[in-house]
Amino acid sequence: MAALAIVLGLGSTGRAPAWLVPRTAASSVWFLALTAYLCAALVASIVLRVRTWARLRRLGHVSSERFRVERTLVMAGAGATAEARLREAVAAQGYAPRGAAAGILRASRGDLGFAGSIAFHAGLLLVLGGVAVSSLTRLGGELLLAEGHPAALEAASFVTLDGAGRLPAPDGTRVGIRDFIAEYSESGTPVDFAAVMTFERPGAPPRERLVRVNQGATFAGLQFTLQRYGFAPALEAVDERGRTRLDAVGLLSLLPPGREDSLPLEGGGTLRVSLYPDHARGGGRSVSRSLRPARPVLHFAWVEPGGRVAAEGEVAEGASVTVGGRTVRFERLAYFAGVVVARDRGLWLLIAGSLFGALGLGLRLAYPDQSLRAEWEPCAEGTRVRLTASTRFFPAMYEQTVERLVAALREDATPA
Amino acid sequence: MNAVEGALLWAAVALYAASFVLALVGSIFHAGRAGRAGAAALPSALALHLLAGVARWIATGHAPVMDAYENSLTGSWFVGVIFLALAWRIPAARAATPAVAAAVLLMLGNGLMMPARLVPLEPPFRSGWLVVHVTFAWLAFGSYVVAAIVGGLYLWHVRRAEADARRAGLLDDASGRLVAFGFAADTVMIASGAIWAHGLWGRYWAWDPIETWSLVSWLIYGVNLHLRFTLGWRGRRAAWLAVGSVVGIVVTFFGIQFVSDVHTELL
Numbered sequence: 001m002a003a004l005a006i007v008l009g010l011g012s013t014g015r016a017p018a019w020l021v022p023r024t025a026a027s028s029v030w031f032l033a034l035t036a037y038l039c040a041a042l043v044a045s046i047v048l049r050v051r052t053w054a055r056l057r058r059l060g061h062v063s064s065e066r067f068r069v070e071r072t073l074v075m076a077g078a079g080a081t082a083e084a085r086l087r088e089a090v091a092a093q094g095y096a097p098r099g100a101a102a103g104i105l106r107a108s109r110g111d112l113g114f115a116g117s118i119a120f121h122a123g124l125l126l127v128l129g130g131v132a133v134s135s136l137t138r139l140g141g142e143l144l145l146a147e148g149h150p151a152a153l154e155a156a157s158f159v160t161l162d163g164a165g166r167l168p169a170p171d172g173t174r175v176g177i178r179d180f181i182a183e184y185s186e187s188g189t190p191v192d193f194a195a196v197m198t199f200e201r202p203g204a205p206p207r208e209r210l211v212r213v214n215q216g217a218t219f220a221g222l223q224f225t226l227q228r229y230g231f232a233p234a235l236e237a238v239d240e241r242g243r244t245r246l247d248a249v250g251l252l253s254l255l256p257p258g259r260e261d262s263l264p265l266e267g268g269g270t271l272r273v274s275l276y277p278d279h280a281r282g283g284g285r286s287v288s289r290s291l292r293p294a295r296p297v298l299h300f301a302w303v304e305p306g307g308r309v310a311a312e313g314e315v316a317e318g319a320s321v322t323v324g325g326r327t328v329r330f331e332r333l334a335y336f337a338g339v340v341v342a343r344d345r346g347l348w349l350l351i352a353g354s355l356f357g358a359l360g361l362g363l364r365l366a367y368p369d370q371s372l373r374a375e376w377e378p379c380a381e382g383t384r385v386r387l388t389a390s391t392r393f394f395p396a397m398y399e400q401t402v403e404r405l406v407a408a409l410r411e412d413a414t415p416a
Numbered sequence: 417m418n419a420v421e422g423a424l425l426w427a428a429v430a431l432y433a434a435s436f437v438l439a440l441v442g443s444i445f446h447a448g449r450a451g452r453a454g455a456a457a458l459p460s461a462l463a464l465h466l467l468a469g470v471a472r473w474i475a476t477g478h479a480p481v482m483d484a485y486e487n488s489l490t491g492s493w494f495v496g497v498i499f500l501a502l503a504w505r506i507p508a509a510r511a512a513t514p515a516v517a518a519a520v521l522l523m524l525g526n527g528l529m530m531p532a533r534l535v536p537l538e539p540p541f542r543s544g545w546l547v548v549h550v551t552f553a554w555l556a557f558g559s560y561v562v563a564a565i566v567g568g569l570y571l572w573h574v575r576r577a578e579a580d581a582r583r584a585g586l587l588d589d590a591s592g593r594l595v596a597f598g599f600a601a602d603t604v605m606i607a608s609g610a611i612w613a614h615g616l617w618g619r620y621w622a623w624d625p626i627e628t629w630s631l632v633s634w635l636i637y638g639v640n641l642h643l644r645f646t647l648g649w650r651g652r653r654a655a656w657l658a659v660g661s662v663v664g665i666v667v668t669f670f671g672i673q674f675v676s677d678v679h680t681e682l683l
């Protein structure tokens with residue numbers, strides 16, 4: 001069972017040995033070497049295949065593909081009439097004649113399929129190129145922004161940040177959120193959340209953008225995406241000696257309602273808080289009827305450095321409560337949002353590569369490489385035709401196609 | 417699930433079971449009438465299955481693509497429909513009806529063991545990419561599963577002395593074509609998922625278990641196609657390949673739910 005969990009967990013961290021964790025493995029030297037080898041092999045195969053194809057084309061040669069279907073039939077009429085009919089029927093099936101020789105017709109189809117195969121492999125190269133560009137230039141991190149408390153767009157404001165050196169040089173720009181709204185279903189699950197993002201750069205008019213899940217904003221070449229949210233109560237905590245030990249906006253978890261978070265107190269100790277956004281009492285305990293901040297009440301436990309709970313109580317929004325000489329004031333409830341800030345120049349290569357890849361595969365499937373060789377000679381009944389059709393893939397299905405061609409030719413011919 | 421969806425779905429399950437039993441009896445005892453009845457029950461079961469999905473769609477206000485139950489409901493339907501399309505074009509594949517009915521029943525059984533609560537679309541799913549990503553995911557999954565079943569049918573068919581070479585050839589080609597089509601759909605699925613992820617999470621790849629396994633199975637099928645197309649593998653070897661490759665995809669679509677339900681949690 002444990003082995004199964006490790007195997008299924010490929011991609012998660014913690015459970016599997018480091019070399020099996022894809023994120024770690026993907027940045028290892030052997031993985032990069034393998035990717036480089038793959039790129040080299042792809043380039044070599046593309047070059048070789050295109051050169052061979054062009055050479056055959058120049059020589060007017062039709063390559064005989066892997067699987068063959070052979071049929072002989074007799075067509076009524078002399079050579080020239082039969083040839084004309086043959087050319088017509090072959091062209092109607094999308095074959096293009098290649099080269100000219102008396103008594104022989106060579107034709108092939110599926111050039112688009114070949115182009116598709118090349119496009120697909122070139123698309124892979126673009127994707128790998130995109131991944132390389134991303135790993136060298138990507139910037140990604142998260143800002144936690146409480147409503148009404150903009151943050152400077154600089155490394156120190158981020159809670160997580162990859163590629164800090166790639167952030168634009170600090171120029172006093174501040175980003176913030178306001179008018180956050182969250183919508184819930186009748187059963188209480190979150191269905192949507194949105195906010196107005198504000199961007200203030202000294203000397204430039206402020207900018208505002210509506211952001212929601214799946215709909216980010218762009219500023220200074222960076223993408224800002226709403227990722228998560230929670231409650232941000234403005235709190236003040238004053239101890240029994242009148243010292244303010246906390247005067248801040250706490251960032252509290254959203255789910256499940258009533259979950260406990262800890263806020264550090266100045267001079268040591270913590271204020272443990274649980275927020276009930278839609279407070280009610282049930283079974284002698286505080287509960288929240290929903291996630292809507294209809295009647296926010298904060299339960300707190302004041303824990304001194306030694307771990308002793310010095311005061312415990314509940315305080316509603318806009319009120320303050322004093323227990324054991326310690327006062328907790330819950331001024332106002334706002335939201336905070338986790339905003340992912342990202343810039344990834346490799347993305348465009350990835351998109352281009354994906355388009356090439358998907359279109360290329362589509363062409364490859366729709367136009368398989370097939371070729372045809374027909375030789376004819378006069379006979380007593382008219383013209384005897386020997387058809388050799390060849391295909392690279394799916395021979396049994398191709399046989400049916402060739403039979404349709406033979407049937408079309410036989411409409412005015414007799415089978416041999 | 418609501419009453420309408422439940423009634424339709426259980427009726428579909430009963431028809432799938434009937435299709436499985438009749439088609440199996442038909443092929444084991446060469447009973448033509450039973451076989452035909454089994455083959456006819458399958459489209460009817462799929463129609464009821466579709467109506468159950470539509471009933472759920474109406475009740476939740478979104479396509480059934482969100483949790484493990486909905487994914488089993490939708491994914492199993494795609495398997496059945498892809499098989500029907502194949503059987504219409506290549507009658508030789510109709511002999512796979514019992515296996516397809518069994519696969520659909522197994523997938524539905526997996527879904528029915530999960531909670532089937534009617535819940536609205538969660539925030540991350542509210543994107544136009546959802547339809548593209550999920551449709552291609554199920555097209556890929558369905559094609560791979562049917563390719564494996566047809567590969568199995570090929571292996572079963574060529575065991576017999578009186579095997580018809582042309583029929584065997586068509587089954588072989590059908591399996592290969594399904595793998596190729598599934599691979600194209602898989603490519604679109606992964607690409608659209610990555611682009612969506614960039615807009616949603618600010619990164620297009622994070623090596624989470626679903627992403628990793630999707631890549632692993634895509635690579636497995638890439639190797640599969642090279643063996644078929646580049647090295648010309650056919651017949652038994654290619655059929656075994658189609659049967660064996662499906663393991664990766666089953667892990668991706670169903671095994672991962674034991675580790676994590678969605679890619680990466682939002683909120």
Ligand code: HEM
Pocket residue numbers: 037038041042045049116117118120121124364392599634635637638639641642645646647
């Ligand atoms: C080392 C790098 C690669 C080389 C040298 C290579 C080479 C080739 C060649 C020569 C063919 C043509 C087969 C034929 O017509 O006979 C082919 C086909 C194919 N390859 Fe690759 N390939 C490489 C990487 C990949 C990768 C990473 C994938 C995806 C997983 C892939 C997927 C395919 C597919 C789906 C086909 C069949 C469709 C077509 O002909 O384009 N290839 N490959």
